[in-house]
Amino acid sequence: MSQEDKKKDITIYDLASELKISASTVSRALNDHFSIGAETKKAVRKLAKEKGYRTNVIASSLRTNKSSTIGIMVTWINRPFISSLIAGAEKAAKEAGYQVIITQTHDDIEMEKANLKMLYGIRVSALIVSLAMETNDYSHFDLFLDNGIPVIFADRIPKKSNVSMVNINNFNAGFDATQHLIDQGCKRIAHFGGLPHQTLYEDRCFGYKAALKKNNLYEGEELIIYANQLSADEGKRLAEQLLTLDIIPDGIFCANDTVAISAMKYLISQGYNVPEDIAIIGFNDDPICQLINPTLSTIHHPAEKLGEYAVAQVLLALEKDYKIATTTLDTYVVQRGSTDRKIKQMKPLKSNIG
Amino acid sequence: MSQEDKKKDITIYDLASELKISASTVSRALNDHFSIGAETKKAVRKLAKEKGYRTNVIASSLRTNKSSTIGIMVTWINRPFISSLIAGAEKAAKEAGYQVIITQTHDDIEMEKANLKMLYGIRVSALIVSLAMETNDYSHFDLFLDNGIPVIFADRIPKKSNVSMVNINNFNAGFDATQHLIDQGCKRIAHFGGLPHQTLYEDRCFGYKAALKKNNLYEGEELIIYANQLSADEGKRLAEQLLTLDIIPDGIFCANDTVAISAMKYLISQGYNVPEDIAIIGFNDDPICQLINPTLSTIHHPAEKLGEYAVAQVLLALEKDYKIATTTLDTYVVQRGSTDRKIKQMKPLKSNIG
């Protein structure tokens, strides 16, 4: 296709000259401005439709310094709960007449910064962010905040209070997960956690500790093992480390499903029975939890709802003056095979380790 | 944050007036135009850096009718091989100085059209597309093609030849998968396929048939069962349907892993042994293949490479006049537990059904 063949876009000027009115009238008619007569509006819209007019959003954005686009910046789009979050946000955004643009940071701060610049460049109307794992300096978001562009942090939220956020109650979730293990008879419970400078992992850990304390169970720093990435590789590493302990725990609360599954596989390969010897509960309720054997108990993460609420906050911030707000959603335990000791106890059971 | 507080962006005019030169010179200096003196360029860049100047890509796009952004439109970002494709494309795009914007169609034609308009609206420089399942009319892409904006179809490609594409050799893949089952001793092989109006599924099916023919095995239309969505639910449905056949096949080639896994689970739940009674091979090599029991044999899909090649074609199309080209990559069989009959045959084996 050579240059000359390119179709030229229809502009408001084309419509204006054909209707023998001014471009400003066309613009206002298309935007349903009150000052334009009903007849004129109808005529403009009719012709616009006929001619296949499509507003040049670039020009519009240049003038208004806005777009009808919400940027979503996440760590990895292939994480099930992240894509659910996006799906929820897309749904809500679409209903409100907004488009959504997605970028991923691969958990890398530099990419986070680069994407941020890009999204700022295309003048997204608002931004929904799930932070990169390492991020603990938030100054690169000032570009948006200083310009009054709403930023909503979702799930991986920053440790500062003067920003809008949607998240889950990680403390309660950690507590519930641990309590669930306790209810299944676990006496010595380990925790595979994410880096505690991310509040969500810290809170899950706090919940875990609180449950131990409430039930008068042993707490010890050696029971908490941290993962940098919460990846499958890390899961194996953590499980290996777990097995070096003097007393092997009989329950593990993992900060995500990926680590839980990987650890479970490794422990089983080493001859441990799950849940009899070691019960395991994950976090997020990824679809894979139901596909493995034993199926993985986990905390259900309302990721899709989180996305919807994030957009709801965006819309509020866009309509009114910029408001700070935090929405916190609840989670619940999903019991599956990896912690289901009740049934097993029907049959004679070999005694737990530790 | 109220309106008045907003920081104003630095423009080339700000730089120009401070340096007492014209805005055009600033613009050219920043773009390294040959006609600008080295001294001037240095001074402009220095001040730009100091002042934190950031080019307004919206204004630039308006003027040039281009952006430095590549749009990627896929069906579902949470499919492992799709996110790999995106990762590959992002990597290649980044190296070439392009940004990437992702949208998903949820396999819905209307969303495909809406996203297309949006991406056109923000003047992406090029588009990489994996088609929605139902798409068999491609006229909505004319908006791009008629305007000389490169469109590269990836993986799910259209049934027309005058467009650029990157894909895998689905015929060979289907052949290899089937041949692999045959090599494992399967005599009667079923195929769970995607809708054949998508060429990739059609080709896999052709490969399947060709392998049967070459090995003089029974071919019958009842052995081919089509799925609309290739989802887990469908996988179960297809397996149920398979069990209604007069003679139960001893091997299944599934058009994706999701269906394969779901079908396998169902068959095992019905008392069949995999791979002894029925061997199963999937397609894509999703990570989950290694996590289930038995592990799933599959066709490795070079999705990430596909993404890289797609961007390579974009860059070619952008540099030169728009060229049509097709890149086809090879796949290979990954043998895992679900087809591993050789080892089992060491021990006495109950005879295959059918």
Add this chain to the structure above:
DNA sequence: TAGGTTTACGCAATCGATTTAAATTTTAAA
């Protein structure tokens, strides 16, 4: 040194939609 080139830069138009302020037409009250 006159005339021709280069080099380096500025002017002003342009991209298309929006918006302020002003002009025009219509309506309604006096």
Add this chain to the structure above:
DNA sequence: TTTAAAATTTAAATCGATTGCGTAAACCTA
């Protein structure tokens, strides 16, 4: 019939970067 008020519409500026065209200054060459 006037005239103020209301309802429409328009002209022109604007958003910020790019670019065709023009030109002054510096540099050559014969």
